[in-house]
Amino acid sequence: MAYKKKISVIAWDPRAGESYKADIAGLFAEEADISVFSVQDGSAAGVLDRADLFVASTDAYGSPEELMRHIPIDSQTMAVEVSFRWSELRKLKELPAGSQVLFVNMTQTMAREAIAQLEQFGITHIHWIPFYPGAPEVPDVHIAVTPDERRYVPPGMKTVIDLGQRVCTSGMMIEIALRLGLESLLERPAFQEYAQSVATSNYSFDQMFARSIRLESQFHILMESLEDGVIGVNEKGEIFACSRHAEEMTCISASLIQGRRCEEVFPYIPFVQCLQTRQTLPAKAIKVNGVNLSVEVVPVIRQSACIGAFALLQRFNDVEVRQNELRSQLFHKGHYAKYSxxxxxxxxxxxxxxxxxxxxxxxxxxxxxxxxxxxxxxxxxxxxxxxxxxxxxxxxxxxxxxxxxxxxxxxxxxxxxxxxxxxxxxxxxxxxxxxxxxxxxxxxxxxxxxxxxxxxxxxxxxxxxxxxxxxxxxxxxxxxxxxxxxxxxxxxxxxxxxxxxxxxxxxxxxxxxxPLTKREDDMFLLTEHFRRELGGSFQLSDAVKAFFRGHTWPGNIRELRNAVEYFIYTGHQEIGMEDLPPTLFLSGETGLHPTTSLAPAEADASDSFRFLLSQLYAASETGIPMGRETLLRKAREAHFPLSQREVRDILEDMAAQGLVKVSRGRGGSRLTPKGRTLWENGQR
Known part of the structure; x- marks a missing residue:
């Protein structure tokens, strides 16, 4: 069973003491046992039993020195602070302006203190008159206000507003939580509701405290969400934060080291050096409980002053696992093998x-x-x-x-x-x-x-x-x-x-x-594969197949794929020699090697010679002659640089060698058996 704190409340009046106890118990009953002692009934006489915190009203013993004679040495003490609830103050705001109102309490001092507090809360539209046992009667006053002291209200009063016992302030509750190390209770809804119900004139304090609670909560969430272990110290080297991951890595409980000196708990972490030099200490390897850790210490600088430092702890295997996870994410973004x-x-x-x-x-x-x-x-x-x-x-x-x-x-x-x-x-x-x-x-x-x-x-x-x-x-x-x-x-x-x-x-x-030339008829399997891949529909003629076998394919499979894509756009079901892309004739040797006596002298003329010979051979396969205009059109379609004069000159040269028979007029040109033999021998 968890140890419960002990709070002792000391008051003059036992009724007031019980009221303070009820307020405190409403917020701290789960974490603390609360006792009440009264001077009036004698329960506060002598030296009281030890407690984690004594909360005493200012009127209990009359002075701090008297209080210290009734509690154990070195005890924690604090004063009761009281206020009103906002709901009661709203009743006072409804009183007619300028009204004369008695404030009734046990003593003149208590009455005047309460009036001063009410005026701080803005209840200044009425004229307050303190009233207490022994005070002179005030004629023509018909309204009385009292903090649960109706017994002292003059008889015959027409209107009596009982504010009830004054409640403990939210600032007092905060102080109790801080004194007892119960700060986590301040984030509970019960405390938030209590703080909102109790009147306070210290609005800036409430706002600052609320902001501090939010920031502390955010810091705690951030610290626990980090995969690194985090240990924080203040400017004095006292530990104020230790994340769950840091606890696991160091095998030390955070609750047992709060406020202790860093060098006593973590001698292997150079906090003191970091605080003195005010510089980040790069990560270094240390072994803690048989586990290799990487430890980096970073100072916290605020307005040129070092107000603390944080140590960041990582297990070496955790670092590697995290890197592998990130790499795995990148792997799924495109870094993977697509083919087998x-x-x-x-x-x-x-x-x-x-x-x-x-x-x-x-x-x-x-x-x-x-x-x-x-x-x-x-x-x-x-x-x-x-x-x-x-x-x-x-x-x-x-x-x-x-x-x-x-x-x-x-x-x-x-x-x-x-x-x-x-x-x-x-x-x-x-x-x-x-x-x-x-x-x-x-x-x-x-x-x-x-x-x-x-x-x-x-x-x-x-x-x-x-x-x-x-x-x-x-x-x-x-x-x-x-x-x-x-x-x-x-x-x-x-x-x-x-x-x-x-x-x-x-x-x-x-x-x-x-290379493709060493792969026998694989080129036709590849042609069919690329045709299906590109969605084409064609077949190769025997002449083109013969040309493929004789071509040296300097671009290999990539060149073959380009040719297949070109065939798709010819619009022909059967691909003949006239459908070959001109780049095939320019990319390398085709196996067609005219002799010096048959070929023109210039290298580019040789390419032109082979192109026209291939077109005439394709025409001879159909038995239809081909004229100069048709040859010139074929060259333009193939983006082959030939002029009309060049076509005529090459045809005349072929005719002189007996490779072609040129007819006059529209008869066109036909390849002779010698020309066909030249082409076919070049394909073997």
Missing amino acids: FADVIGQSEAIRKTKETLGRMALSESPVLLIGETGTGKELFAHAIHQASRRAEGPFVAINVAAFPENLLESELFGYEEGAFTGAKRGGRPGLFELAHRGTLFLDEVEGMSPALQIKLLRALQEREVMRVGGNRIILVDVRIVAATNEALEQKVRDGTFRRDLYYRLSTLPALIP
Whole structure:
């Protein structure tokens, strides 16, 4: 059972004493036992029993010195303070202005004190006359007011207003709560109602106290809502606050340390140093009850004076858990792998072996280096590696290294602190290494990284830690690296533009991604996949299929997808040679290699020669000749730069070589067997 405080009320009149007790009990009965002693009935004679607080009326013993002779040494004492209720004062405000009114009480002093108090409350519109036993009678006065002392009211009084016993002031109740350490009671509705019912002239005090209670309540809510442990001391180093989390971390009860010196309770927290230097003491690691804590001490400065300090305590594992939760939130905002090995389209031997090899590599924690031409799908494989790894539930973060200038790339990878550079966001920003914690970081085109950043990346991989730009604290990270390059990194190492130690760190598990030309007929599976994905409806002619097999595809799968999208907008159900985008002829060798005697001298003329030959071949497949105007229109539709004169000159050159037969007028031009053979041989 909880210990109850003991309050002793001392009054002259036992009736008054019982009234004070009733007021106090209405607010403190649950926490305290209340006794009443009266001088008049003799119960207050001699030395009273010990109590936590003695509350005495000023008329009880006559002087403070006399009071001290009746209570134990070192006892807490305070005076009874009384007032009226607002509801009773409203009755007095209704009296006619200028009325003469007796105020009746036990003594002249008590009557005059009450009148003075009433005037403080604004009851000044009537003329007060003090009346008490032995006072001279006042003729022509017909109204009397008394605080529960009707026995002294003159007989024959027409109007008697009994205000009842005066009640204890709200300020007195606050003082009792503070003296006994029961401040929490002040927030209860019963106290708020009591304070509002009792008249007081000290409005500013009431407002300040109410504001103080609100602020204290808000501080308590804030302190308990923080995940860190919080311990507060005042300017003297005395403990006044200890949150629930701090109690759990230090295994110390907050109720037992209130008011005690900080160095006695927490010798391992440098409160005194913080109060003396008035400077924040950065977080340091300490061990308390076998648990590693991070402790930071922050001073509270008010108008250039240090009025206290707060210690912020964190468990190391709590910090990591919190960081992982935040990273998890970012993971769900887009940092996740979208593709698996099932999304890799193809049945060729080359792609099958690649998928099998990378599937085994995915189970390792070592870095993977994907080597392949542009457009071969290196990022898709990076997604798939992450999905097949033990880190699949963690984040997948990708960045194209070559897309960022050096200064921006550093802040993207490693993050930055507030104020690290002009334009830095308030509060700083975590880097991709932090966001990829317990996941995978994909570095595309890693060969584009500057030598300075190569050093920083190497350290991050070796030490598993990073430091933000403009920061001074180490952040531990657990990241698996998948890098990709479309250049020969070995040559860059020999040239000295790529660090050898970083190269060997990244290429622990190298894998070559086959180009489209090495994947046999996978290009047609991919074509069908892209057609369905883009919502198109077409089929490739045999001539186009032959062209596809002979094309070198320097843009690989990305170039193929562009061609499929182009086919959709031709409006043709069957895609013939005339429907091929001109970029296919310009992007690389098609397998068509005219001899020097057959081809024009200039490189651009050679491209034009191949374009017209492809159009004439497509026309020969239908058996319909094609005139210069049609060829010129086809070139314009394909955005191929050819003039009418150039078309005529190339056709004349083809005719001179026996590749084409040019008819006069509207007959058009037909490809000869020699021309067809040239085209078909170029496709094998």
